[in-house]
Amino acid sequence: MNTIKRVMTNICSDNLAKSRDFYTKLFDFKVDYDSDWFVHLISKDQELELGIIARTNGIVPKHFQNNPQGFYITFVVDNADEIFKIAKLEKLEIISEPNDTFYGQRRLLLQDPNGTLVDVSSPIKGFEF
Secondary structure (H helix, E strand, O other): OOOOOOOOEEEEEOOHHHHHHHHHHHOOEEEEEEOOOEEEEEEOOOOOEEEEEEOOOOOOOHHHOOOOOOOEEEEEOOOHHHHHHHHHHOOOEEEEEEEEOOOOEEEEEEEOOOOOEEEEEEEOOOOOO
16 A cells, blocks of 8 residues: 655635735745745645645646535634634635534634635634533
8 A cells, every 4th residue: 555645735726826825824834836837835844735726727627627616625723713813804705703613623714715615723622522
């Protein structure tokens, strides 16, 4: 069996700069590579990666150049309320303000500039099932 070396999500975008700014303002990503067709973001600890690719770039099959549906991306952070404050300040698309879930997470839902649903969650301290 092959060993997984890394997993990276790539988001198709019509506006690389706007998408790059969305993720770097909210999370601890730094820009590792920035071009007119692809942006590679990496967390400051270099453990997590996110790619943003021009939607119509030739390496993206035409059938997959549509707006995203049927998935969302989750970022688990220390404090979802802090991310909410930044999102409000930056006038980002807020789908649902932070609320406590039945499964022990404080959850905020945003929409990124590409239409991707972004779930920002933080564990509720002391929660037990």
